[in-house]
Amino acid sequence: MELSENEDALQLEMLQMLLKRLLILCTRIFKNHKNFSALDQPHSDLIREYNFLVEKHFKTKKSVAEYADLLNKSPKTVANLFSKPGAKSPLSYIHDRTMLEARRLLGYTDKSIKEIGYVLGFEDIQAFSRFFKKTKEFLPQNSRNL
Template identity: 35%
Template sequence: MLSQSVYTLANQQNGNLAFKLFEFDNNSYFDHMQRNNYFTLILITSGEGHAKVDLCDYAFKENTLFAFYPYQPFMLYSPKPLMGISIQFHHDFFCIYRHQKEIAANGILFNNIYEQPFIHLNESCKSNILNLIQGITSELKSEGFRKDEVLVSYLKILLVMATRIKLDQQSVQNEGERNAKQQFIIQSLKNAIENNFRIKHSASDYADMLNQTPTSLARITKNHFNKTLSDLITERIIIEAKRELYLTDKTIKEIAYELGYEDEYYFSRVFKIKTDISPQVYRNTIGFNKG
């Protein structure tokens, strides 16, 4: 196990946090709502409790790895002490959008509105993850040449491994679905949202597309995702908006229009309701990269 330490790497251009790794042995770090402007990985090595993420509540136990994207609201609460390790990194240190072809973490490990935001690790997977974390810790302690590049390499491997585990667990979950008809409706709904979220924003639109009554589709959606259909649609829109705000220099008005909003101010209100910040503040704090 790692020693009780905190290791950080700052962005040399602006002094902001680029990368951080720390171990925790109590509940004080995450027992209040978080809205961080960086990606957060949390490995629970001991303890159990509940995680409140967005509007959902999940039970978790030890050997759970959480993955939260920037400004995603979350908190962990437990009646007993939680022990584990957290890794936090900023978009400017490693952008999952720009490295999507290499690691495929976006939409699976992060920004996945359809699945729970964590994976369970067996002993073998946990050992592999801890070995990578030990390598990251050693590199953070060193003053070696191009430390940042080595850390990015470790981080890529860790994200790929976690993404593989999540894909495997999703596959097992899907195979375990007893109701084949309901599973077909769920997959059809995912496809419909991915293909139409820019132009169709109402739950009734998707009920019509799937030949379901709004009440029936709402019930299936709530049972499977623990979210309303309107929440799913809006979350998908916000994820796309975040990608555009980070990767492009499009105006907020242009982004709003491309996402089906004639009124940029209404779009900004929807964005702020979901993220607690405005699109402009998101762009300013995440760090627009013109490269």
């Protein structure tokens, strides 16, 4: 039995609403757990904007300095923002997002490792393999089975 387009749209809308609720609940739990109330509003806004920029540019921008330029801040200022809540370093956010996309592409596409490295902004396959090995301690070709 096929679903009509209206039923598909309704299901999609319902799933989106549930996902939004889940994200809101997870954010609240995380904030309570990490004690983000100690942060003032400008600092939390800058962290949020930094994370948004990483999400938007992680394929082309690989350094904290590049994101600091986009925020009109110095790299040291950006690093200090992340040290206040005791969170990961700004560079680890870039690496984590790149790794997440690499694993997604390796697991769910038929693209070659060289193509995936190129999509993620690496100059050559060796640079991509070094990044992968440094962050996860195994090579991309081995991760296709994960």
